[in-house]
Amino acid sequence: MHNNHVYYLLNLHGNDILTSKNMQLEKEFMQHGQLSCYCHSLFVAYISLKIVKALHLNANERSLIRGALLHDYFLYDWHIPSSYNRRHAFSHPRRAYENAIQDFELNELERDIILKHMFPLTLKLPRYRESYIVLLADKYCAVYETLAKTRTQSKVALLEESLIKRHHVHL
DSSP states (O other): OOHHHHHHHHHHHHHHHHTSHHHHHGGGSEEETTEEHHHHHHHHHHHHHHHHHHTTOOOOHHHHHHHHHHTTOOOSOTTSOOSTTTTHHHHHHHHHHHHHHHHSOOOHHHHHHHHHTTTTTTOSOOOSHHHHHHHHHHHHHHHHHHHOHHHHHHHHHHHHHHHHHHHOOOO
């Protein structure tokens, strides 16, 4: 899958999410290293699409992108200690889901992606191929973002810039 097509798909299926008020708020919350939750979610969506192409998988690209963009839509900085986020690794999928259903209409596949992206910590197995793809992309991105901070920031900045230039996304 050529990057131009990836940017097109991200814009086509995720523009309403990427430009929403709360998703923009995610730019203020750090995820891994110096990368925001917003950038991490965008990177996970990008890598999810790359996995589909590399493995020649048949996937619902719309739901894959939307679920990936919303998988960490928990809307707080988990690095700031509080009783609310004490069990973040276990509780954030449910919080992301609850926030996402308030702001967006989600189908069953998108709900499964968000709720089960932390398997095995969430205990319930994902039901769909797309859920496993996002789960794998999320783990890959978390490791990459932690070990290659500068490289990740460059890649995500290029991804954001390409979305803005090529598809007039106003982020």
